[in-house]
Amino acid sequence: MASQNPFSPTFGASPLVLAGRDDILDDIDDALAVGPTHPDYTALFIGVRGAGKTAMLNAVEDLARQRGWLTISDTAAPAGLLERLANAAARLLSEHEPPPPARRLKKVAVSGVGSVEFQQVPExxxxxxxxxxxxxxxxxxxDNETGLMITLDELQSGVLDEIREFGTVVQHxxxxxxxxVAFAGAALPQIEDTMLxxxxxTFLQRCSRRDIGRLDLPATRAAIAGPLEERGAAIDPRALEEAVAATxxxxxxxxxxxxxxWKAAHDPLSGITAEEVAIGIAEAEQRISRLVLxxxxxxxxNVDRRFLVAMARDDEASELATVAARLGVGVNYAGVYRRRLIKAGMIVPVGKGRVDFAHHAARAWLRDEPAYAAAVFPRVGAHSYPKVGDEQADHT
Ligand SMILES: Nc1ncnc2c1ncn2[C@@H]1O[C@H](COP(=O)(O)OP(=O)(O)O)[C@@H](O)[C@H]1O
Ligand SMILES: [Mg+2]
Known part of the structure; x- marks a missing residue:
């Protein structure tokens, strides 16, 4: 249907065109062919919120299924991961003849503790x-020359003990x-400071670590132009570049x-114009502020937020030293927040000693007075900003 919007701005939704990830997917496909000795047989996707990690897990499951493999897909939280995975594995076993010997093992394990609830079953x-x-x-x-792919999303929110146990099991x-039995997991970069x-x-540390970062220019173009082409729609080439730059x-x-x-366009099939793209970008910037920023x-x-607000005074990339001076802190001290804000997906390093906002929309949004006041000092009125250096409310 020509009028159906080919884009899906929803977390966890697989895009019509999964652009720029062929290298990683090829490596994983290769790993499934080679076997457990391949480094990507157990892989970890790390990237900020909205970078495309869940879409990658979906793609990996598709790859596995295309090879005739079975898949188990779960998220690491809430607690009870081992139980959920065991149930899923038992279900797959029972669905795949002959009758599973492991069913008996499950009964043995359970009968050992009588009729107690699962919470009381020892780890x-x-x-x-x-x-x-x-x-x-x-x-x-x-025996059938296939395998099982297990994917786990949101690893950073899992229970450390459970992830550890899971890792030991898979390792064995x-x-x-x-x-x-192959594995692909996804996590926010903060996992490097916690579980990793x-x-x-050790299991997670031994997984191959694949960065789910920003797409390069050609991949970004493909991600926008590709879905349009699939619908038989067109876009003004200059407008395409504007759209690409905005993302x-x-x-x-x-x-x-x-x-x-697409939504702003009168008739996408005859071509989306530069004006329509501009409307789309403005709308997208509003949404990204609400949905991500x-x-x-x-x-x-609070200190991290203050760092961002201090950055927002610049019209382009900020010197770390300048931001530190505005905050009245040393450059080394500012470097700690720099690192944390990069991991949170708010800023990106640009050259030596400089940082920029990860999203264009962030600067204007942070400068916007009510949002600024509410974001930086949520419990304080808009016109009574605490002085820099008043850190008692920080949980750092
Ligand atoms: N490689 C890609 N090319 C185009 N769109 C993508 C790509 N990866 C993800 N997306 C889209 O981006 C959005 C966020 O993806 P998602 O996998 O939910 O991110 P994450 O799990 O990292 O938070 C979704 O709308 C998804 O369809
Ligand atoms: Mg996700």
Missing amino acids: AERSHELRSLLAALGDRLA VTRREGRP SDDAA SGYAFMIQLVGFHA APTLRGLS
């Missing part, structure tokens, strides 16, 4: 159960015993700009 037993099930499923699939079943720095989570290659923004440009800002400390 070790749950992980033993999962290991038996995955081993049985892996053996069965190996896959790496040590060579069964075809925890020595016990900075950020996946969620690509979908927003595409979606709203505001929630991210809420999760930051």
Whole structure:
């Protein structure tokens, strides 16, 4: 249908054209062909909110299914991960003849503790159960020369002990015993300071780490022009460049700009004009502020927010030293916040000692007086900003 909008600005939705990720997907496809010795057999996608991690997990599952593999897909939170995975594995086993021997193992594990609730089943037993099930499923699939792909989203929100147990299980079943059980996980960059720095989570540390970053220019063009082409629509070449520039290659923004440009267009089939794209960009910038910037800002400390506001006084990229001076702090101190804000997806480094906003929309949005006051000092009136250096409200 010609009028159906080909863009999907929704978290977790797979885009019509998944642009710029062929290298990673090729490597993973290769890994599935080669087996557990391939470094990408267990992979970790790391990127900021809206970068396209969930879309990548979906794509990896598609790859696996195209090879005739089975898939288990879950998110790391809430608690109870091992139980959920064990249930999913048991279901797959029972669906794939012959009757699963591991079913018995599950009963043995449960009968050992009588009729108690799952919460009371010791961690070790749950992980033993999962290991038996995955081993049985892996053996069965190996006989058919296929395998099992497990994907876990939002790893940073998981329970560390559960992720650790899961890692031990997969490590045994896959790496040590060579069964075809592959893994792909997704996490926000903050995981580098939490789970990845925890020595016990060696499994995650050993996964190949793939950056889900911004798309480069050609990929961004493809991400916008591709879906239009699929609908038989066209776009003015200059307008396409405007749209591309407005997204900075950020996946969620690509979908927003595409979606709203399409919506603004009178007749996409005869060509989306520069004016229509401009309307789409303006609309997208409003939405990105609401959907990404505001929630991210809420999760930051006051000092981090103040750093951003100090940056917003510049019309382009900021010198770190200048921002530090505005805040009345040393450059080394400002460097700590710089690092955290990069991980939060709010700013990007540009050359030595300089940073810029990750989203064009952030500068104007932060300068906007009510938003600025509410964001920086949520419990204080708009005209009574605390002095810089008054840090008691910070949780840093
Ligand atoms: N490579 C890509 N090319 C074009 N659009 C993408 C790409 N990856 C993701 N998207 C789109 O970007 C948005 C955010 O993707 P999502 O996977 O939910 O991000 P994350 O899981 O990192 O928060 C979705 O609308 C999705 O369709
Ligand atoms: Mg996601």
